[in-house]
Amino acid sequence: MVPISDQTMAAIEYAMDALNTRAEVTANNVANSEVPGFKASRVSFEDQLRRALAGDRVERIQDPDIAGTGAPGDAIGNNVSLENEVVEMMQTNLLQQAMVEAFNFKAGMLRSAIGRTS
Amino acid sequence: MMLPPISGVAGTPGVAAAQQPTAPTAADGFGDKIASALQSVSDAEFGADSIAQNIATGGDASVQELMTSMTKAQLSVDLLVQVRNKAIEAYQEIMRMQI
Amino acid sequence: MGAFDAIDIARSGADVSQLWLQAIAHNIANINTVRSADEEPFRAKLVHAEEVLDGDGVGEGARAVEILDSDADPMVVFDPDNPLANEDGYVVRPVVDLSKEMTDMIAAQRSYQMNLQVIKTNEETYQAALRIGQ
Numbered sequence: 001m002v003p004i005s006d007q008t009m010a011a012i013e014y015a016m017d018a019l020n021t022r023a024e025v026t027a028n029n030v031a032n033s034e035v036p037g038f039k040a041s042r043v044s045f046e047d048q049l050r051r052a053l054a055g056d057r058v059e060r061i062q063d064p065d066i067a068g069t070g071a072p073g074d075a076i077g078n079n080v081s082l083e084n085e086v087v088e089m090m091q092t093n094l095l096q097q098a099m100v101e102a103f104n105f106k107a108g109m110l111r112s113a114i115g116r117t118s
Numbered sequence: 119m120m121l122p123p124i125s126g127v128a129g130t131p132g133v134a135a136a137q138q139p140t141a142p143t144a145a146d147g148f149g150d151k152i153a154s155a156l157q158s159v160s161d162a163e164f165g166a167d168s169i170a171q172n173i174a175t176g177g178d179a180s181v182q183e184l185m186t187s188m189t190k191a192q193l194s195v196d197l198l199v200q201v202r203n204k205a206i207e208a209y210q211e212i213m214r215m216q217i
Numbered sequence: 218m219g220a221f222d223a224i225d226i227a228r229s230g231a232d233v234s235q236l237w238l239q240a241i242a243h244n245i246a247n248i249n250t251v252r253s254a255d256e257e258p259f260r261a262k263l264v265h266a267e268e269v270l271d272g273d274g275v276g277e278g279a280r281a282v283e284i285l286d287s288d289a290d291p292m293v294v295f296d297p298d299n300p301l302a303n304e305d306g307y308v309v310r311p312v313v314d315l316s317k318e319m320t321d322m323i324a325a326q327r328s329y330q331m332n333l334q335v336i337k338t339n340e341e342t343y344q345a346a347l348r349i350g351q
Contacts, residue, residue, distance in 0.1 A: 004194060016182040020180045023342060024223050024226060026335070027223040027227045027278075027339065028268075030328075031278045032230070032266075033230075034233075034325070035267055035268055035279055038268055082328075086331060089335060093339070096342045097341075099182075100345050103189075107189050107193065111193065114193065173219075173220045177220075179220060181221075181343050181347060185346060185348075185351075
């Protein structure tokens with residue numbers, strides 16, 4: 001049976017899911033940028049993904065890591081930097097679109113390999 | 119539709135779910151390929167359906183999960199169609215040989 | 218939770234910012250609301266906001282919990298010629314700190330704009346995701 005998914009496609013899907021989470025966490029940071037005591041969070045997944053790809057075991061990869069930024073709080077204990085969050089958000093958007101292109105490329109290759117007769 | 123047993127070709131093009139290949143000589147038969155392609159179509163479509171339902175009812179599945187699962191389901195169907203077409207070609211080839 | 222969470226979250230942030238802007242506008246409009254010292258002074262409105270958490274403790278945006286009156290000490294001033302003065306000639310000034318309100322207004326506007334930007338950018342991302350496989 002021709003496998004529909006390979007390591008690369010699994011990696012792309014994992015990255016898309018992690019970037020989706022990153023977009024939500026970033027949106028949450030911006031929504032709470034003036035809430036006293038609120039501490040910003042970050043999503044990281046690139047290291048896990050790199051290691052999983054190197055070991056050829058993307059199917060057993062762990063969930064993305066969500067942790068605090070560790071930045072110091074201001075007078076009301078809030079540590080959100082709006083500039084950082086906006087940059088993060090724009091990068092996430094572009095990366096997600098790149099992953100869409102990568103997935104479509106893989107799907108296109110599979111279509112060719114299958115060889116449609118219309 | 120029963121194919122006459124010829125060396126190198128084996129198995130019945132069946133509607134059953136994927137089975138383990140039995141004897142080594144029966145491996146890679148069209149029957150097995152069709153059965154496993156059918157299974158992966160059914161799995162893929164079921165996956166896409168449940169994600170679509172999840173989103174429609176406000177669940178937390180993501181848009182990209184939905185679209186990738188639909189794409190993979192479509193690819194599975196394409197593959198099944200191809201396998202079927204090849205099986206039909208092979209049958210027609212065999213029928214021609216019997217003259 | 219939903220498929221377009223980032224937009225829902227940003228909208229909740231925009232709503233809180235909007236409410237904050239309204240409170241600030243209200244406070245600034247009353248910067249000269251002097252009253253008789255026998256009455257309660259005008260007190261600035263403060264929006265008390267907090268993070269919204271889902272069942273797993275994951276952040277889902279922000280919400281305004283309540284609107285409070287500033288509890289700062291009012292300033293009583295002797296102004297016998299003021300028509301609003303009490304029998305002893307005292308008025309009470311509004312409990313509003315104009316410079317704080319101006320600073321807050323800049324922050325609230327910025328927060329509002331950023332939340333709108335989040336909505337816009339994520340809409341673009343979701344649109345791209347909807348084109349997977351197409």
